[in-house]
């Protein structure tokens with residue numbers, strides 16, 4: 001009969017002395033320093049007990065942390081749903097991030113008529129962008145943090161129309177590209193080519209800062225910079241005959257009532273004349289996502305509904321985004337936004 005082997009054991013639940021032979025309190029077990037340590041005969045029963053049970057493997061499920069997604073992470077949406085990607089571009093401080101924040105807030109206000117919020121995988125991302133709006137009651141001049149010039153970040157939004165709640169939601173990914181990166185791209189073909197993402201989106205929202213247009217000295221340069229960017233994007237193939245381009249003058253509250261500025265003559269007509277034939281669709285419009293002093297003409301979120309409705313309606317382009325399965329989601333609520341159940 002083989003000599004019985006002694007197994008190292010400990011009465012302390014978390015001690016791994018039976019595995020690595022070491023006391024968890026670093027006491028010398030051979031010198032009897034640990035009062036919880038003991039030796040056990042390796043009987044058949046004891047051996048059986050010490051064999052670790054096989055760990056059952058279950059397929060892992062990726063959980064969203066709710067923050068904005070990078071381009072790779074958006075596959076979690078684009079593989080599941082037919083998705084439209086909307087890129088918001090424009091100079092630093094023109095109001096891109098505020099627009100995204102106010103799209104989210106407009107649903108909290110119930111300001112989007114027949115467009116219903118049907119969920120988002122990036123609620124934390126929206127919350128972060130609208131954080132400064134949320135503290136408005138405690139601050140006189142709420143502001144939106146600067147978008148950092150790194151890779152593209154995406155926010156997810158799914159929408160339904162009131163009359164079609166039984167139909168599948170329309171999934172949208174919104175990206176606000178850092179103004180600094182955008183400005184560099186205007187003057188450098190190399191950086192412009194890095195904006196290749198813009199060739200593969202359903203809609204480009206190109207923002208011109210209304211606050212700069214309101215400054216008479218900065219007006220001509222602001223218009224010329226915007227034209228230079230669009231021209232350069234066309235020359236470098238970033239915009240092409242498949243691009244749905246929407247030129248949006250932001251902060252319309254700064255322009256309204258300015259008799260020295262003619263929207264049709266200075267923006268709409270020259271831009272339309274020069275660029276509309278070079279892209280698939282071309283629209284010029286104005287918004288005031290967060291007017292400083294909303295009034296009857298320029299309300300809070302002025303123009304957001306129309307913008308969002310266009311995102312809802314824009315045709316999804318054929319590209320390499322493949323749907324592979326759909327998932328059901330029960331009706332739930334986040335803050336005071338009613339989330340429509342997915343089909």
Ligand SMILES: Nc1nc2c(ncn2[C@@H]2O[C@H](COP(=O)(O)OP(=O)(O)OP(=O)(O)O)[C@@H](O)[C@H]2O)c(=O)[nH]1
Pocket residue numbers: 090091092093094095096097098099142143144145146147148176177178179180250251252253254287288289290291292
């Ligand atoms: N008056 C007025 N100010 C606005 C409006 N929309 C945005 N702003 C202000 O414009 C400033 C810049 O807004 P952002 O949204 O951070 O600009 P951005 O384009 O994201 O800037 P970058 O991240 O640097 O590219 C903030 O102080 C906003 O409060 C608006 O409709 N009216």
Ligand SMILES: [Mg+2]
Pocket residue numbers: 096097098145146147176178179
């Ligand atoms: Mg920003």
